[in-house]
Amino acid sequence: MTYLVLNRLCKRYGETTAVEELSLSVNRGEFISLLGPSGCGKTTTLQMIAGFVEPTSGSIVLDGRDVSRVPANKRGLGLVFQNYALFPHMTAFENVSFGLEMQRVKKEEREARVADALKLVGLAHLADRHPARMSGGQQQRVALARALVIRPSVLLLDEPLSNLDAKLREEMQLELRSIQRTIGTTTILVTHDQSEALALSDRIVVMNQGRVEQVAEPFQAYEGPASHFVGGFLGKANVFTPTAEQYENETRARIGEAHIPMAGAPVPQGAVIVRPEKILFSEPAACALPGRMKTRVFQGNHWLCQVDTSVGEVMVIRQNDGVAVPAEGEPVHLRWRAQDMCEVAAAPKGLAS
DSSP: OEEEEEEEEEEEEEEEEEEEEEEEEEEOEEEEEEEEEEEEEEEHHHHHHSSSSSSSSEEEEEEEEEEEEEOOGGEEEEEEOOTTOTTSSOOOHHHHHHHHHHTTTOOOHHHEEEHHHHHTTTTGGGGTOOGGGSHHHHHHHHHHHHHHTTOOEEEEETHHHHTHHHHHHHHHHHHHHHHHHHHEEEEEEEESSSHHHHOOSSSSEEEEEEEEEEEEEEEHHHOOOOOOOHHHSSSSSSSEEOEEEETTTTTEEEEEEEEEEEEOOOOSSSEEEEHHHHHHHOOOOOTEEEEEEEEEEEEEEEEEEEEEEEEEEEEEEEEEEEEEOOTOOOEEEEOOGGGGGGGGGOOOOOOOO
């Protein structure tokens, strides 16, 4: 069921367009990520939803009500920022309780709701601790509890995990997704971290220069990017331009010296993306692309390799199976399947659904 609708939302600052004609429908309980590089318009979009920035044009409809001109404090939204914004002189309990005090919630109910919120984020045992005596992850959980305790209609998260180290960030991704599924609150996350968006989201909105490039479920966006930008931003990608040719009485896609069987499928007319993990080292064959190992880097659970070929550098990711990849300088052959090639086209202009 559609719960939040952004209809042709625009924001301009003089001659500069921050967000252009953005339309998006969000279902009740859905977890959406606005993903893109710095300056793409994702934070401006979140600020318009929150009520901190007024749209130049377009509308924001929340649960059937147009809130485009409703003040931020009247929208009933919960927010978690990058810097957490905790009061240093207050305990965790007092920080979480603050919003309820502003709403004049009675003390008995307030204390019960704060206790429940702290329990939800796993911090009931730290209720009396001040932020200075907490880790970054604990502070982030207090900020999340403070946003959730008011029972928001929508939870807005602005890069909430970016200040955490890599290991803690991964742990908090699992925690955040688990909490969101438990409470079922509609959630919108702003992030520039592709792995974070892929891990947390029901759908990803990929933005670039104020426009929407693609809206899709994480797997769909990764495996079937709508544009060169999406393909490259959502992960490592090799870009090839195949040509159709007849080879041994069948139509194949030629990329460099490789003649790739299409199994009856048409040869793509434009550029294609092949993910590095789809490419395998193989024996010499008509369907394999010859090259020479340029660089290989061991990253624990996988090898990251760069191979020089006649069509440029090709990136290969091979899972660590206990066997080392060919040494730098050695000749290699690369192969992949026709179905591993995703044809990419020009990005759609701003419409999301």
